[in-house]
Amino acid sequence: MAGNDLTQLAMLIQRERAPLLSRWREQVRQLSSARQLDTPTLTDHIPRLIDELVEALISRSDKTIPEAVNEGSPPAHGIQRVQDGFDITEVVAEYNILRGCIHDLADANGLTLQGPSFHILNRILDTAIGLAVQTYATQRALEIQHRQEAYLAFVAHDLRTPLNAISLAARILELSLPAQGASPESVQMLKTLRRNVQHLNGLVGKIIQENTASLTEIGDKLERRLLDLWPLVEALIHDLHPVGGSASTQLINRVPDDLVVYADASLLRRIFQNLIANAIDYTPRGEVIIGARELADSGMIECWVSDNGAGIPADRLEKIFDKMETDAHKEGGVGLGLAIVKTFVEAHHGKVSVESREGAGSTFRFTLPVNKS
Numbered sequence: 001m002a003g004n005d006l007t008q009l010a011m012l013i014q015r016e017r018a019p020l021l022s023r024w025r026e027q028v029r030q031l032s033s034a035r036q037l038d039t040p041t042l043t044d045h046i047p048r049l050i051d052e053l054v055e056a057l058i059s060r061s062d063k064t065i066p067e068a069v070n071e072g073s074p075p076a077h078g079i080q081r082v083q084d085g086f087d088i089t090e091v092v093a094e095y096n097i098l099r100g101c102i103h104d105l106a107d108a109n110g111l112t113l114q115g116p117s118f119h120i121l122n123r124i125l126d127t128a129i130g131l132a133v134q135t136y137a138t139q140r141a142l143e144i145q146h147r148q149e150a151y152l153a154f155v156a157h158d159l160r161t162p163l164n165a166i167s168l169a170a171r172i173l174e175l176s177l178p179a180q181g182a183s184p185e186s187v188q189m190l191k192t193l194r195r196n197v198q199h200l201n202g203l204v205g206k207i208i209q210e211n212t213a214s215l216t217e218i219g220d221k222l223e224r225r226l227l228d229l230w231p232l233v234e235a236l237i238h239d240l241h242p243v244g245g246s247a248s249t250q251l252i253n254r255v256p257d258d259l260v261v262y263a264d265a266s267l268l269r270r271i272f273q274n275l276i277a278n279a280i281d282y283t284p285r286g287e288v289i290i291g292a293r294e295l296a297d298s299g300m301i302e303c304w305v306s307d308n309g310a311g312i313p314a315d316r317l318e319k320i321f322d323k324m325e326t327d328a329h330k331e332g333g334v335g336l337g338l339a340i341v342k343t344f345v346e347a348h349h350g351k352v353s354v355e356s357r358e359g360a361g362s363t364f365r366f367t368l369p370v371n372k373s
Helices: 003-015 017-028 039-043 046-059 065-071 074-084 088-108 116-176 184-214 229-245 265-281 337-347
Strands: 224-228 249-254 260-264 286-295 300-307 352-357 361-369
Touching: 003 017, 003 046, 003 088, 003 116, 017 039, 017 046, 017 088, 046 088, 046 116, 074 088, 074 116, 088 116, 116 184, 224 229, 224 265, 229 249, 229 265, 229 286, 249 265, 260 265, 260 361, 265 286, 265 300, 265 337, 265 361, 337 352, 337 361
Parallel strands: 249 286
Antiparallel strands: 224 260, 286 300, 300 361, 352 361
């Protein structure tokens, strides 16, 4: 194609820019991830890319094509498509759809893409694809790593409660068995058990400290199902009894035995576990009540964990669910327990709140859907 033909193609693309973009959007919307996007988000940087192509055709040289595209926004486009939920093949496809639309436009107007024009078009689009895919893949890898670190920190934090229960149970046995004439071997085994639990607690604490900074919204896919709430709470109370019972704290289940919720059983257990363990921590002698009720005409169930312990100062209430928010009077905390509760509740499209008064105890409430609808 002669230089004049390159100019003709550039002018054609420039003149038909709006219809070209319209045809491109129509075809890209056939991609599953693009169907629900609004027009500005779908279009993103493609108009600018078309302008770069026109400029390259007019200049009749591809020496600066990679530099021109680098100064454009394919890298930002790759990150945007991660946020839009595109997979990597869809990112490549939308550029190739543009390539096809330009070929169709040229054919419809009697222009044949070959030689310099073919070379310039491919250099522009292939460079853009490379940059977009590179940043897309990097961003996806970072997000996966981020979710893994967050999940590890969540799991490590949740391990602390059962480990404390094991440690306390072993300590109680260790103190009571000598009075019952236990053998030296049994006493030594209990000491070994307690020492290893303490070691595990130290490892868990190290994991939490190393991963706390990366905690974000939960990346787990919820596995929700209809489940009876009373048995879940009762089993958890049984597991936590060594923690509460050793300090004369009563754990009381007042969940109706016919109440059903639609939730991820594993995450729901961890929500209750964190709230109950937190209540026990501030109620060394007293009672912790776990309850729930259906909220009329709302399709939601309200759950609560209430204690008559020390309560929370008013100046901490507003930020108590924030990550890294800890009680200055409590040692060893890293400020994750209530942040985890908030994250998991909101993953179920619920809300969490707290009512408290110093010296009069606290009540933590959260909502869950009753059923799938």
